[in-house]
Amino acid sequence: MNYNWQLSDWGNFTFSLHEMEDMLFIFAEKAGHLKGLLKAMPKESQEETLIEILVSEALKTSEIENEYLSREDVTSSIRYNLGLFEPRNEVRDVRAKGLGKLMTEIRKTYDEPLSETKLMEWHQYLFTDQDHINVGVWRTHSAPMQVVSGRLDKPTVHFEAPPSLQIPQEMKRFVKWFNDTAPSGKHPIKYAPIRSAIAHIYFESIHPFEDGNGRIGRAIADKALSQSVGYPLLLSLSATIESNKKAYYTALEDGQKSNDITPWLHYFLQVIIDAQKNAEALIDFTLKKAKYFDKYRDKLNERQLKSINRIFSEGPKGFEGGMTAKKHMRITQTSKATATRDLKYLEEIGAFVVQGSGRSTHYYLNLLI
DSSP, X not given: OOOGGGSTTTTOOBOOOTTTHHHXXXXXXXXXXXXXXXXXXXXXXHHHHHHHHHHHHHXXXXXXXXXXXXXXXXXXXXXXXXXXXXXXXXXXXXXXXXXXXXXXXXXHTTTSOOOHHHHHHXXXXXXXXXXXXXXXXXXXXXXXXXXXXXXXTEEEEEEEOOOGGGHXXXXXXXXXXXXXXXXXXXXXXXXXXXXXXHHHHHHHHHOOSSSOHHHHXXXXXXXXXXXXXXXXXXXXXXXHHHTTHHHHHHHHHHHTTOSBOHHHHHHHHHHXXXXXXHHHHHXXXXXXXXXXXXXXXXXXXXXXXXXXXXXXXXXXXXXXXXXXXXXXXXXXXXXXXXXXXXXXXXXXXXXXXXXXXXXXXXXXXXXXX
8 A cells, every 4th residue: 555655746735625615614714703702801811711722732732642741730831931930830740841832832933934943843842851762853763654553463554654764855845845835915814724734744644753743743733723824823723633533543544545635634624623612612611710700719718719720620621520528528638527518608609509419419610600
């Protein structure tokens, strides 16, 4: 079987947008709507939403590769790189420190041209103080670079990238393509997802590094998307991809069999639209959270505030199963009697709504205020 880079039309991607025009209009409409929503938010809520999006992107782009980082460390790193550092929040994990730097740099420098040097710097951010791979350089090993799954003694090969000897030439072509296709102001915003989708599959097919290609490839997709709309978009592609990793890898594998990438574009455009919907939900949630604390903060003791913050930390998806006396006891390290009293009080002041009774009593935030 031949892969895309082995075909005579490699690099000349073709596609049909016939069945995607409606989706492109939806993207453009939502892009404008999200921009307006963000501008209308109070500054504090804007910052909170931005941090939440960047943290989600950082965590999920790693989880796609089965690497799990501390949310606290990633948040601290991102806050530091946004100039919002709190001295007490020292970042312990060097991986989180580097990833936070990458996420914020993508946003701050979205409009700058891409370069090989910049890509190698990004790679260094991801693998600081790690000596098991060659960091900040293209791969050079002679063994085939393969994407595999299954048993070690009988793996399934999903894709094989170009040999290492071809990487310098391939990356020069890729960087030139990326910069040559940068928007000139004449391209309608609705076509922004097309360049982003091509950039991602193009880079992933070259697979220039020993490790970290997925994370950097998704960062490139973010950069391309923001460049094409003219401002850093507020959404997490990785969070949407991670919610169905199997679909992502299937679409990528199928897309790397041909340079007609119409199905891949359809998949990736839906990911972007879903990411926009998630961003809308997060903005709505953040505004409701601000109203909630405006109303109840002065009525809460330290224990109650701790439990409520724990619920809010789950974001728009909510706290699975709601709050219970047992959960409140565990979060606040308090007695059953005190937990029961706290939860009853929160119900009485309207901060919680209750479902069930007895041992099946569950408490949920009352955000209808």
